Amino acid sequence: MVNLFEGMEDFKMDVLKEVGNIGAGNAATALSRILDKPIDMAVPKVQMLPFEAITDRVGGAENIVLAVFFRVEGDAPGNLFFILSPDAAKNLLHRLAGLEVESGEEFSEMEWSALSEIGNILAGSYLSSLADFTSLSMIPTVPALAMDMAGAILGYGLLQFGEMGDSALVIDTTFIEGNHEVEGQFFLIPDPDSFRKIFIALGVPMNHD
């Protein structure tokens, strides 16, 4: 892992930022079509972060979030999360035509399945644009939805890095609807072994080792 980022570190991080940009950019476009509203995207944050700091990115380990999780299979496996606050998820559902949203903390079965489908569309556009960009196959598993403590949810995406150390490389992209009513985050956590493949696919010179 250390070897992987030795030398040209800034350049490699920029490449991964571009990966986040392209993936989340396409997903934001898809979301903007679904909602018929403009969606803004922040510059992706790419950092090697200690486990604790990763959950801090979504409000701390105990903060309740709604997450759609995909295991990514194919040439460059990894974990992809689409994370929203419960309020933002409700607002997102409100924006969808034809769906009656119940107020309160609970989500109905219909709302749950709508969120899962939105997650599916967004993850699909995130990954298919990455696959086009890198010519690597990246296929999401069926979406799994959970609303729970951020630590419990994100912990799941850190297992592959757990074998390597106590930090993980996260490609974190926030998107915001114009009125800030819907705000969410994409977390792409490629498996440690996938970085090399991504770099090679994008023409980043790698040391032979």
Next chain:
Amino acid sequence: MIDEQRIVKVGMAELNIITGQGLIRTTGLGSCVGLTLFDPLSKVAGLAHVMLPSSDIAREGVLNIAKYADTAVPALLEQLLSIGAAKSRIVAKMAGGSQMFSFAGTGDSMRIGPRNVESCKMKLSDLGIPLLAEDTGGNYGRTIELNCESGILYIRSVQKGVKEL
């Protein structure tokens, strides 16, 4: 006047101990297991936030012993003994090890929660430490707190509120 309760926090893949008064806690356990050891007489308690079942799979340069069930349990025991706990009195409680996401295909990493639980149990039994209580499995996250005086383990989850063990 009420003194602020002393709280020792344990992060993911960390372990720590506490003596005297106060609470030791870890937040947001999913597939991870929060394993606690407690000596009721000397009032010393320890908690490990275990992430993976076995250090055999470790590919890291310097092993973080708190992260793996097979290394965390003995390390925590040793720390408690070093500050005056007696092995014969030490009892264990644990919580966590859930399966946050269920997929049709259940690979090894999907079953990581149950495997963490199994591995902790195996290590406890190797060391001859009785497991008094557990709240493991399910598909939800937990935050746990052990009271260092009473040895009561408080388990909080979004759906089920607070539970005492």
